[in-house]
Structures are given as C-alpha cells and as structure tokens.
Amino acid sequence: xxxxxxxxxxxxxxxxxxxxxxxxxxxKKEALDLMLKQPNLIKxxxxxxxxxxxxxxxxxxxxxxxxxG
Numbered sequence: 001x002x003x004x005x006x007x008x009x010x011x012x013x014x015x016x017x018x019x020x021x022x023x024x025x026x027x028k029k030e031a032l033d034l035m036l037k038q039p040n041l042i043k044x045x046x047x048x049x050x051x052x053x054x055x056x057x058x059x060x061x062x063x064x065x066x067x068x069g
Contacts, residue, residue: 003028011035011055013043 003011008028012019018034018041025031035041043056047065054061 003032008032011043013041013056016041 005028008031009024012025012031012035014024018038025034045057047054047062049065049068052065052068054065
C-alpha cells in the first residue's frame with residue numbers, strides 16, 4: 001500500500017489535536033511533511049499481514065484480513 005494523491009488522508013489521524021487547530025493537509029506532500037514532523041499524526045493502529053496493511057481501527061477490515069489466511 002502506498003500513499004497517493006487520492007488516498008493521502010487515509011493515513012492521517014484526523015482526530016489528532018493538531019487538526020483541531022489547523023485545516024487538514026491539502027496535498028500528499030503536505031500530509032507526508034506533517035507526518036514526518038509529527039509522527040503522532042499517523043493513523044493508528046497499523047496492522048500488517050504479508051503485503052497487506054490497514055491503517056486505523058476498522059474491526060471489519062481486521063476480521064477480513066484475519067480470515068483471508
């Protein structure tokens with residue numbers, strides 16, 4: 001999974017207090033720069049299984065990944 005222009009906000013923790021004081025990033029570059037400066041902005045938990053990765057808590061996605069073997 002990689003960050004691209006269509007999905008970059010999927011990797012950002014929008015609930016972070018940082019975003020209560022500022023707007024969401026408008027571009028992939030802005031999002032990546034922010035996450036590099038403040039790693040707590042990366043959406044968690046991060047579940048990695050083989051080549052599949054899930055960012056953020058998603059009970060259904062976790063279950064599907066577990067059942068996929």
